[in-house]
Amino acid sequence: MDFFKFLYRSRSAFDYADDNPFGISTLLNAIIKRLQQRRKLTLLLAACLCLAAPCYAHAHIFSPLLEAILPRSSSEKPQASTAATDTVTSDTKITLPTDLSNPSTTTAPAVELELTKQPRPPLSEPSLYALLDAEFAANRGNTRRALVLYKQQSFKEDATAVFERALGFSLNNEDVHESLDFAKSWLDQNPDHVPAWFYVAHLALKAHDYTLAGETLNRILRYDPRADLSEILIGIYPENDDDQRELLAALQPIDSQQNASLSVLKAGLLNQFNDPQNALIHINRALLTQPDYVPFITLKADILRKIESTETVLSYVNQARLRNPDSKNLYLYEIRYLLDLKQSQQAWELLLKAQNRFNDDNEITLLAALVSLDVEQYRTADQLLNILVKSPAYLDQAYYYLGISAERQQRFEQAKYYLNAVVREDLxxxxxxxxxxFELLNDNIEGAINTLQLLRQQYPVFAPDSYVMQADILWQHNEAEKALQLLTRVSRKYPDNELILFARAQLLDDSKDYLIKRTLLNHLQALDPSNLSYQLSYAQLLLANNRSSEQGLELAKNLIQIRYDDPRYDNELQLQALNLLASNALATENYAQVINYLQTPYDVLPTLRSGELLLRAYQGLGADEKVEALLADLQQRFSFGQRNVNDRVQLY
Incomplete structure (x- = not known):
């Protein structure tokens, strides 16, 4: 009993030792000395439990430690690590440490330990003292010491549990490349430890070391072709094309015929790189093992969409849905595909079936309501939206779309009631x-402005938007001076708000306010150099004051050269740039250039401004037949011009 009395007294010493690193070292030495004298399992357990008791605020802090040291307490010599020799089959799943599959974002000072370059400690069992020291260091936030100690001890004999603890700790506090180097070094010393193959494969994929990842995956699949690779592949899909191509190149030589996880990964990459035929081969292999697994089915449908007719794809998805009637995702896939095909009526009918089957699923109910609005089934839409009103999470969306439904049915007062009830910030x-x-439809300017004033009182974040809308109302009602004064005043409150600054610049006159407008537009371009609207407005200002401005012409021409597949492409903005260049060419009597700029855009998407400029160009060329034809088209489309044809021509 004297030993237990000693441990009990030791517990109170931890309160002092917590702030005294020399104290804890002395205490640990004393405990270990006693343990060496009394090596029974009960004493070892009692020591660990007594040591853990003062740390009750850090639950399970000693769990990994106990796992590491308990096998050493057996009266028999421990066998080789069972984890290293277990056969991995399709029914055996290697689970990565929690910290490995979802590393923490916590940062810590980098550890200057390069295990591959330092002499390895002699092989022996992990030191209890060192493990306790490492755990206490980790508990006190001294990650540097904890990492060094854990890594050192993991290279000793039968230290699998210590390795896994060290690896998880490394992932929480080090770069993935450092964790990979550590895991690789450990695997070099323990080449038959199968779980470590999985760790290294996962880390290699995360670190974009696809050569090592391919070699390790190949090694796993040679050992067990049906090994479960799902844990390895979590969160490793690269984002950029180069990494994706490199990953595909690393996976291609690996025989994945019997491995669904790898077959699916190959299929996804091949499909992405426009090789649907080979992608189909791999996804079919995966489906042989799991024919009703929904992610595999939808991936095959994505692949089929590139090489088969819409009827074939719809038939495949429909049959899969009938085999899996409780799969919400298959319903949604088929519905969205029908919507992509502009088959709204069929999508709506299928949505009603889905809503009946999953009548407590708010996502499907909302989608059914929206498609009902799209196909003008307003009664059904209102019924479905009123179901959503009962759900707090969907209340605002329900009110918003009830307002849209009422608007489309021209019940404007009811629409205002619903829309005023919306309080969610994103709506x-x-x-x-x-x-x-709606207020402006009734010429209720005061009501419209009151709505905007209330909006900025209740939601200050939208104050700039409300001021710009208020200025627009004033401008539309021939009060441009008041609108400009309003924006000038509020720009002092929001000096760098681009919305207000740009709206103010748009109200300024190109000639009279040239210097102020140029200063504002230069400031806006400094705030956002990539904004194409600012560039177009600046080009317009320059050309309005100098028809031959090289900078203005270059800006406008750069805008019209943006391709339709460029993410920056904006159809409306490009048409404005074409109109600007055409207007400039018209001012210099370059009529052929005007036609060159605008004839094709007008044929594709006629607008009144483009038509006016074309009309004046044809008139300048004396092309009377073109003038008459275009004039008739403008009158039909836009009620353009006067009764007398000659007057109309001269007017424009």
Whole structure:
């Protein structure tokens, strides 16, 4: 009993030792000395439990430690690590350490330990003292010491549990490349430890070391072709094309015929790189093992969409859905595919079936309501949206779309009621904009401005938007001076708000306010150099004051050269740039250039401004037949011009 009395007294010493590193070292030495004298299992357990008791605030802190040291307490010599020799089959799943599959974002000072370059400690069992020291260091936030100690001890004999603890700790506190180097070094010393193959494969994929990943995956699959690779592949899909191509190149030589996880990964990459025929081969292999697994089915459908007719794809998805009637995702896939095909009526009918089957699923109910609005089934839409009103999470969306439904049925007062009830921030601005438009329909300018004032009181984040909308209302009602004064005043409150600054610049006159407008537009371009609207407005200002401005012409021409597949492409913006260049060419009587700029855009998407410029160009060329034909088209489309044809021609 004297030993237990000693441990009990030791517990109180930890309170002092917590702030005294020399104290804890002395205490640990004393405990270990006693343990060496009394090596029974009960004493070892009692020591660990007594040591752990003062650390009750850090639950399970000694769990990995106990796992590491308990096998050493047996009266028999421990066998080789069973984890290293277990056969991995399709029914055996290697689970990565929690920290490995989802590393923490916690950062810590880098550890200057390069295990591959330092002499390895002599092989022996891990030191209890060192493990306790490492755990206490980790508990006190001294990650550097904890990492060094854990890594050192993991290279000793039968230290599998210590390695896994060290690897998880490394992932929480080190770069993935450092963790990979550690895991690789450990595997070099323990080449038959199968779980370590999985760790290294996963880390190699995360570190984009696809050569090592391919070699390790190949090694795993030679050992067990049906090994479960799902844990390895979690969160490793690269984002950029180069890494994806490198990953595909590393996976291609690996025989994945019997491995569904790898077959699917190959299929996804091949499909992405426009090789649907080979992708189909791999996804079919995966489906042989799991024919009703929904992610595999939808991937095959994605592949089929590139090489088969829509009827074939729809038939495949429909049959898969009938085999899996409780799969919500297959319903949604087929519905969205029908919507992509512009088959809204069929999508709506299938949605109603889905809503009946999953009547407590708000996502499907909302989608059914939206498609009902799209196909003008307003009664059904209202019924479905009123179901969603009962759900707090969907209440605002229900009110917003009930307002849209009422608007489309021209019940404007009811629409205002619903839209004014919307309070969710991501919907409230759009809802209030519609309320303002309803007030303006009735020429209720005061009501529209009151709505905007209330909006900025309730939601200060939308104050700049409300001021810009208010200025627009004033401008539309021939009060441009008041609108400019309003924006000038609020720009002092929001000096770098681009929305207000740009709206103010748009109200300034190109000639009279040239210097102020140029200063504003230069400031805006400094705030956002990539904004094409700012560039177009600046080009317009330059050309309005100098028809031969090289900078203005270059800016406008750069805008019209943006390809339709460029993410920056904006159809409306490009048409404005074409109109600007055409207007400039018209001012210099370059009529052929005007036609060159605008004839094709007008044929594709006619607008009044483009038509006016074309009309004046044909008139300048004396092309009377073209003038008459275009004039008739403008009158039909836009009610353009006067009764007398000659007057119309001269007017424009």
């Amino acid at each position: 409230v601005l759009a809802a209030r904009e519609k309320v303002v438009s």
